[in-house]
Amino acid sequence: MTSNTPPDSDPYTAFREELRQFAEQHCPPELKAIVRSNQKVTRNEYRIWQEKLFARGWGAPNWPVEHGGTGWDLQQRYLFEEITAQADCPPQYHHGLGHIGPVIMHFGTEAQKARFLPRILDGSEWWCQGYSEPGAGSDLASLKTSAVRDGDDYVVNGQKVWTSHAQEADMMYTLVRTSSEGRKQAGISLLLIPMSTPGIEVRPIPTIDHWHHVNEVFLHEVRVPCANLVGTEGEGWKCAKFLLDRERLSPSTVPRLARLADQVAELLRARRGSNEASPSQHVLLERLYLAQAGVMGAREMLLSAIQEEMQGTLAASKSSALKLFCSELSQQLIGIAFDIAGPQYAARLVATVTDDAGDTELQRELVHTYLFYRSRTIAGGTSEVQKNVIARDLFGA
Ligand SMILES: Cc1cc2nc3c(=O)[nH]c(=O)nc-3n(C[C@H](O)[C@H](O)[C@H](O)COP(=O)(O)OP(=O)(O)OC[C@H]3O[C@@H](n4cnc5c(N)ncnc54)[C@H](O)[C@@H]3O)c2cc1C
Numbered sequence: 001m002t003s004n005t006p007p008d009s010d011p012y013t014a015f016r017e018e019l020r021q022f023a024e025q026h027c028p029p030e031l032k033a034i035v036r037s038n039q040k041v042t043r044n045e046y047r048i049w050q051e052k053l054f055a056r057g058w059g060a061p062n063w064p065v066e067h068g069g070t071g072w073d074l075q076q077r078y079l080f081e082e083i084t085a086q087a088d089c090p091p092q093y094h095h096g097l098g099h100i101g102p103v104i105m106h107f108g109t110e111a112q113k114a115r116f117l118p119r120i121l122d123g124s125e126w127w128c129q130g131y132s133e134p135g136a137g138s139d140l141a142s143l144k145t146s147a148v149r150d151g152d153d154y155v156v157n158g159q160k161v162w163t164s165h166a167q168e169a170d171m172m173y174t175l176v177r178t179s180s181e182g183r184k185q186a187g188i189s190l191l192l193i194p195m196s197t198p199g200i201e202v203r204p205i206p207t208i209d210h211w212h213h214v215n216e217v218f219l220h221e222v223r224v225p226c227a228n229l230v231g232t233e234g235e236g237w238k239c240a241k242f243l244l245d246r247e248r249l250s251p252s253t254v255p256r257l258a259r260l261a262d263q264v265a266e267l268l269r270a271r272r273g274s275n276e277a278s279p280s281q282h283v284l285l286e287r288l289y290l291a292q293a294g295v296m297g298a299r300e301m302l303l304s305a306i307q308e309e310m311q312g313t314l315a316a317s318k319s320s321a322l323k324l325f326c327s328e329l330s331q332q333l334i335g336i337a338f339d340i341a342g343p344q345y346a347a348r349l350v351a352t353v354t355d356d357a358g359d360t361e362l363q364r365e366l367v368h369t370y371l372f373y374r375s376r377t378i379a380g381g382t383s384e385v386q387k388n389v390i391a392r393d394l395f396g397a
Contacts, residue, residue: 050123
């Protein structure tokens with residue numbers, strides 16, 4: 001640089017370039033093709049990407065350095081999500097890194113940290129969430145799965161439902177009832193249960209999109225070492241809420257929505273140039289602009305939420321507002337894509353989605369994604385429940 005060259009005003013230019021090059025060189029093209037076409041990302045794809053990130057020292061952008069995290073600042077954390085999403089790299093698997101990992105760091109014993117955190121970081125151990133039960137979804141504190149002390153073990157009996165990824169998980173972080181005395185929240189504890197323990201049965205739940213996400217998990221006389229209790233017995237509700245606030249604040253969501261908005265814009269451009277153009281292009285364009293403005297707003301909200309999380313001041317209402325807004329926005333965006341594509345796609349929704357014969361790749365992507373996104377306003381707590389959390393936080397209702 002000569003003395004006349006203005007200094008680079010963006011201190012993150014080199015970092016951006018490093019991320020771009022990494023995504024370009026280390027994420028296999030077949031993985032990118034799966035992500036680009038919105039196909040289901042399975043354990044194998046998540047694992048491949050996590051191993052690459054781990055080898056580069058980027059296994060846990062959201063963890064502190066002492067546990068193998070990157071120590072990145074707010075801007076770097078967002079840039080990582082944004083640039084990897086733009087490059088069609090898979091997101092990182094959230095149940096370990098985003099959910100139970102921080103809970104173990106905060107509430108776990110040293111032995112639990114040493115046993116579980118390294119395997120989350122390198123992607124070798126895979127977690128699922130055993131919270132919901134029949135009769136205990138929105139009203140989670142009504143859960144009934146019981147854990148009774150017997151020597152150095154708890155003996156667990158009950159049923160979980162809607163357990164995502166249980167069919168491919170090694171471990172389940174599980175809310176159990178250790179006491180029926182007092183307030184229903186008071187008798188709940190958090191146990192870490194190996195899925196290979198005798199007495200666990202996983203049954204798939206068929207869903208409208210024909211992807212295998214969710215399961216019923218039956219627990220019959222399942223023995224779990226007391227050493228796998230997180231925090232104090234009866235104080236699992238504290239861990240559960242700590243975890244839910246982080247579940248609702250998923251840093252990868254907004255950049256992935258931005259990528260979807262780009263794809264929808266591309267689709268609209270392609271249709272405008274073809275004979276299949278819908279007569280109501282201007283209406284679709286207006287809806288797309290509004291959704292794009294929503295993505296920009298969500299980005300600002302996410303940045304402020306991550307900052308609060310880093311400072312330990314994150315309010316439950318902020319992560320709930322973000323979850324509410326982003327899940328509804330994702331449904332709007334895929335709805336616009338559908339309307340751009342035209343009425344023949346809507347007809348595919350009522351046909352079975354396994355009957356793919358004759359469909360173009362675009363048809364398959366749109367139909368699966370549209371159907372899967374219906375669950376976005378339910379999983380992780382319904383939109384109504386998010387509104388209740390926001391109201392409680394803001395108005396003390
Ligand atoms: C794809 C998918 C993946 C999931 N993955 C997991 C997982 O991995 N682990 C896990 O533990 N759970 C998981 N869930 C479960 C999810 O958290 C629950 O489905 C959700 O919390 C709603 O609970 P519910 O299904 O029992 O519905 P209910 O609680 O019975 O709700 C039914 C309806 O009543 C409304 N409602 C209920 N209470 C109120 C209220 N107080 N005020 C206003 N409206 C109310 C709800 O908004 C909803 O519309 C998943 C769900 C889906 C769809």
